[in-house]
Amino acid sequence: MNATADIIKPHAVLPDAQPLLTLKGVTKTFPGVRALHNVSLSLYPGQVTALIGENGAGKSTLVKTMTGIYQPDGGEIAVDGKVVALNGAHDAFAQGITAIHQETVLFDDLSVAENIFLGHAPRTGLGLIDWRTMRAKSRAVLNGMGAGHIGPDDRLKDLGIANKHLVAVARALSIDARIVILDEPTAALSAKEIEDLMMLIEHLRAEGKAILFISHKFDEIYRIADRYTVFRDGEMVGEGMLAGTPQNDIVRMMVGRAVDQIFPVRDSQPGDVVLSVKGLSHPTEFDDISFDLRKGEILGFYGLVGAGRSEVMQAIFGTTQTSAGTMTLDGKAVAPKSAAEAIESGVVYVPEERGKQGVIIGMPIFKNVSLPSLRKTSKNGVLQLAEEFSLARQYTQRLDLRAASLSQDVGTLSGGNQQKVVIAKWLATSPKVIILDEPTKGIDIGSKAAVHGFMAELVAQGLSVIMVSSELPEIMGMSDRVVVMREGRVAAVLDNKDLSAETLVRTAAGIAA
Amino acid sequence: MNALLKNREIWLVGAIAVLIAVIATRFPGFAAPRNLSTVFNDTSILMILALGQMVVILTRSIDLSMASNLAFTGMVVAMINAAYPGFPIPLLILVAIGVGLILGAINGFLVWRIGIPPIVVTLGTLTIYRGATFVISGGAWVNADKMSPDFIGLQRMQLLGLPVLSWFAIATIVLFFVMMTRTALGRSLYAIGVNPTASVYAGIDVGRTKFFAFCISGAIAGLAGYLWISRYVIASVEVANGYELNIIAACVIGGISIAGGIGSVGGAVLGALFLGIISSALPVVNISPFWQMAISGTAILLAVVLNARGERKQGRIILKKAEAAAA
Structure with a gap:
């Protein structure tokens, strides 16, 4: 099919847009499994990029590589055009990269303010935690993103999953994250909560963050994303602007693989x-x-x-x-x-x-x-x-x-x-x-x-x-x-x-x- | 695993032999068969209790209430005996086992149906059962003079040259050996300790199996309640206070893994014997009870270190020749 060949060629990138984060030729291998092979990806400020792929296409490995959990075997990661080494979650943090996961990785028994500022809490002159500033800053961040209904002193475990996501986003804003990865954030949310989250993503985009949005749901992808990147079997097989790209073309990229497995021939005649x-x-x-x-x-x-x-x-x-x-x-x-x-x-x-x-x-x-x-x-x-x-x-x-x-x-x-x-x-x-x-x-x-x-x-x-x-x-x-x-x-x-x-x-x- | 376990037990037998030999250098009479049989008899109750505790520990649980259960059941049977001296002793033993089983079943029910962690449940019942002992006795003691001669005399009787108390221990050991190696329940106790998830898929009801484990440890504590009271001829609220730690120590020294799934009847018995030898030998060679505690503690740590080494994963065998050699 002709269309496939056309789509796999990347669309021209606007000349004035400089990517905030680029991955070039990144490869990651586990014993017996090639999880990522020669992967390239660019994230642009003020744009939402959707990462699409079947189960096992390498999406999770990619997220872990970008957040410093895994170190790539080959290739390079660059932020603002400068090559960086992410040797741990802390390095990714320092580069302003943060990920919000399907299941939130926050602390249920701590307050909202503590969750937002864990690891970078404001200190008093004596080196103690400055609670007053921390509460005030938390309130400012939450209000700024339209989440004023969450109080800095609320226990996290008393919040619903959607509000926990909001706290995770507030945390991202508080560390001045510039690159936000949303890893299937809507999987456990209701329709109303998804809509709230979409508004928030738009808010982040308006603030000029580069956003990677991972989802299985096409309606969400078309609702929020500007660009798409399709992964298959650990490789990037297509990318471009989402506008004007039909869903079926993306499905074709996801599944279009050479059959390299041979299955036993069966003469099946199912009975009763x-x-x-x-x-x-x-x-x-x-x-x-x-x-x-x-x-x-x-x-x-x-x-x-x-x-x-x-x-x-x-x-x-x-x-x-x-x-x-x-x-x-x-x-x-x-x-x-x-x-x-x-x-x-x-x-x-x-x-x-x-x-x-x-x-x-x-x-x-x-x-x-x-x-x-x-x-x-x-x-x-x-x-x-x-x-x-x-x-x-x-x-x-x-x-x-x-x-x-x-x-x-x-x-x-x-x-x-x-x-x-x-x-x-x-x-x-x-x-x-x-x-x-x-x-x-x-x-x-x-x-x-x-x-x-x-x-x-x-x-x-x-x-x-x-x-x-x-x-x-x-x-x-x-x-x-x-x-x-x-x-x-x-x-x-x-x-x-x-x-x-x-x-x-x-x-x-x-x-x- | 069998080879490894045997190994562990041989180690323990060796340690006990060394211990006896060292004691014998200062107190030659200690190693005499007659004295060793006395030591065995003195350790009988601990051995019986350790077996009950082992069953619970195998399922990744713990029963801290055994000593309190023992005190409560002991008080019940002592009061029955004091009030009705004619009450037949074999029936009284069954009452002891029954009362203990009910207390164990309460533990098991709370773990199984309410889902409270075993350590919390039995920490609670440890105090409750001890308190209940006070309530039923009003804090009073039941002394030897209130007990019937049969009640006190049974375990002093000799049978084939051994006191009846020793025979109780031997019978319990045999019963547990058969249960652990030859019944579906025994197999399930090991299986849920090693891998609860796989056990669920194999059709084993993990919760119910734990319930049974607590019933067994309760029944054992009940039996030990009678044995304890009739041996030391005094029933009070303070009976066996803190003894749950000796029971658990015997299990740990015997190589029963607190993480569950690993342990054997032989190990529990040898662990109890080890502690029994220390506590009966040290006083006669004039070592203070505080040293005794230190030595027991060292033995526990040593056992844990040795067991941890034994359980260390040997890595996957991928090479064909290694696979053949491992058999």
Whole structure:
């Protein structure tokens, strides 16, 4: 498509505008992951630049690099045209760079004034904190930004999240920040609070601050931003003025990638409905979730972070309680009240973080495998070690686990083999439905292929799989159908035949075609 | 982990052997089997209590109320015995266990259902149970002359050459060993201590398991209440005042990690024995009780340092050959 080529070329910058902050060729690598590659970015005074990209595009790493939390492996950062080294949050602070995060990083038990002036409080002649000046300055800053309803002596924890953001902004103003990064500030705000925040951003812009605005929400981006920068896989793939750039062009930049992963070919013929969810609701997290999962099917769950996918899965697994809705498993109504009940009925959940939520380091392999099946391996309340061993042997052999002995501490295994122990543990409960939450997050490409191959094998054996994933290629490469969630609701259930990445992203972000 | 734990226990056995040898140089009779069996008997109550405490500590909790529970239950059984001397002793022991279990269940309920941190809950009940002991007794003592001969005599009886009190300890050790290694509850106690999140996903109810742990430590404190009163033949508000620290010290010396998930029955028993040997040997070799406290304290710190070294992460094994060698 011609348009793509045009857009990727940066728009001409106004000749008289000098960028306040520039990143040139910045690269940051973590073991096995290239988080940022040769990234360039410019922020201009009095302009709001929107940073757009899928999950894992490198946005968080970029913010951390700009605020001195991470040091880049290569490239340079310049403020006012002078190259600076940001060797810690303090250096970024000294350069006038400040970030306001989705979850505020302030101190709940301190007063508003203390929060605003923490680290740079005015002192009296004796070196003590000058409370009177601090209160007066706080009031001046808050009044100046139209937030006079917040008092300097209010406890931060008594304020709502929107007001906490205002305090964070006041803090930025009090240190005379010139570069303000807003990292998904609206994620937890109501519509009215978002509007207040937008006014405030306009106020900051009018004061000549250079603003980087990170958001998943296109309506906000078009409402507030002057410029855009699109990231994909740790690279900057396009930038320019937002006015006159259609949403679809930006979506195309976000997803337009070469497919470099090969997924197993499956001859999938899903059978009868195994799990049927109808009208599942939660007071605050999700509403009216309905879908069917068929035998031998991989059902993908796609959505932006915070769309409520994991929360729905936890409800199905019995660890979150629901306010309405029904579930049937093989035609029988189920309402699990605990993980134990869900496992008993044949639903298992392989959580996102293998280390934290999967294996129990310090326990031998066989005890890890038998943990959810202890009822099966005990007789009259006494555990039968021989039974535990044979259960563990049976399933670890099937997965080709490489370990010298099943009595070996699971912590001594490599990551891939630990993953196999986790999967063996769940297979040993003979489940009907297996829910995999971000099954390949943070593992290398070879292990990813192994997990994908294994998923194909699971469904070939008649199991049904729900795969929650934020990775487009994985969703498109593995799913038979995709449930797209947006803001706690099912936005669409799409058949994977002829499904395009753009359709998925548009549906998840709520953009009309 | 098994190899590591065995290692830890062997270390402790070695330390105890050295301790006995050093004491024997100044007091040769100390190492005689007959004397050692007396030391074991003297330490029985501490061993039993340490096992109850271990179960709680494994779940990343702590029970500070055990000694107060012991005093309360002890007072209850002493008063029952004083009022109804004919009340059968085996039944009285069951009453002690039952009362202790109820007090433990109160702790467990507050931790599980109300979600108060264990240290706060049991710090509160430590005072409450001690106060309740005063309330039911009116501050009065129950002396030996008010207790029935059966009540006092049971644990002095010999069975196969050992006092009954020692047999109580041995039975408790065996029971706990089976529970910790061969029941789903024992396995769950370890699992939630090491990794509560993973345990939830494996279908273990973390809160309920903690509740059970507190019930166990309560029941154990109740049993120890009877044993304590019938051994020292006096029930008062001051019984075992501050003893919760000895119980916790025994666990820590025995290699039970305050961070949860690590520890064994053998460790708790050996930790208690270590303290028991120090407290019974030092007076006979004319070392002041203040030295005794200093030595116990040093042993605790030493144990913590040694355990911290043992628990230090060995790093991920990535090399294939290292993976094979680790087995």
